[in-house]
Amino acid sequence: xxxxECRQEIDLLDRQIVALLNDRAKVVExxxxxxxxxxxRVYEPKREDAVYANxxxxxxxxxxxxxxxxxxxxxxxxxxxxxxxxxxxxxEAGQEKDSSS
Amino acid sequence: xxxxECRQEIDLLDRQIVALLNDRAKVVExxxxxxxxxxxRVYEPKREDAVYANxxxxxxxxxxxxxxxxxxxxxxxxxxxxxxxxxxxxxEAGQEKDSSS
Numbered sequence: 001x002x003x004x005e006c007r008q009e010i011d012l013l014d015r016q017i018v019a020l021l022n023d024r025a026k027v028v029e030x031x032x033x034x035x036x037x038x039x040x041r042v043y044e045p046k047r048e049d050a051v052y053a054n055x056x057x058x059x060x061x062x063x064x065x066x067x068x069x070x071x072x073x074x075x076x077x078x079x080x081x082x083x084x085x086x087x088x089x090x091x092e093a094g095q096e097k098d099s100s101s
Numbered sequence: 102x103x104x105x106e107c108r109q110e111i112d113l114l115d116r117q118i119v120a121l122l123n124d125r126a127k128v129v130e131x132x133x134x135x136x137x138x139x140x141x142r143v144y145e146p147k148r149e150d151a152v153y154a155n156x157x158x159x160x161x162x163x164x165x166x167x168x169x170x171x172x173x174x175x176x177x178x179x180x181x182x183x184x185x186x187x188x189x190x191x192x193e194a195g196q197e198k199d200s201s202s
Contacts, residue, residue: 001128001131001135002135003132003135003136003139006128006131006132006135007132007148007151009128010125010128010129010132010152011152011155013121013124013125013128014125014152014155014156014159014173015155015156015159016121017118017121017122017125017176018156018159018160018169019159019161020114020117020118020121021118021164021169021172022160022161022162022163022164023114024111024114024115024118025162025163025164026163027102027107027110027111027114028111029163030102030107031104031107031108031111034102034103034104034107035104038104047108050108051111051112051115054112054115054116055115055116055119058115058116058119058120059119059123060120060123061123061126062123062126062127062130062183063122063123063126063179063183064183067179067182067183068119068122070175070179071122071172071175071176071179072115073175074171074172074174074175075118075172078164078168078171078172081168082163082164082168
């Protein structure tokens with residue numbers, strides 16, 4: 001493989017990774033709505049432990065388990081921000097609806 | 102979808118994401134070897150800009166472009182560490198070979 005071919009391959013992989021990250025974000029939004037209905041907290045340390053256990057179990061390298069975990073800390077953090085933003089937006093919309101009715 | 106179904110879906114997506122991150126890491130290792138042969142630097146800001154441009158162009162949300170970029174800053178950082186570790190290991194192995202011959 002030449003350097004250019006490697007980079008084309010990376011760009012292709014990145015497109016798939018970004019698509020999967022967004023698929024994950026969509027499911028996280030559904031979870032956010034379900035949690036809001038059930039009045040559950042966004043942050044659930046036990047569930048996050050389960051996520052880390054899953055990614056560590058399936059990791060076959062060359063990335064080390066700690067490297068994958070550090071990447072996932074960022075992913076989970078961004079997903080939590082998205083979930084909080086959406087919950088806040090829904091609540092605000094609900095309040096506006098209440099006050100206008 | 103129930104909360105449990107959502108979490109099963111997330112676990113499935115995470116398995117695919119971890120596999121793709123490792124596929125990416127494998128290509129990064131090939132790039133590292135090519136760069137080492139050509140005596141090029143690991144860090145190339147122009148190429149990193151191209152990576153960010155690619156992921157921003159393909160991002161369809163719900164994750165915001167900045168969120169995807171922050172995730173990728175971590176991914177690229179971990180890949181760079183892997184590339185440096187491998188280059189150092191190869192160099193060390195080369196030196197040992199030299200000194201033993």
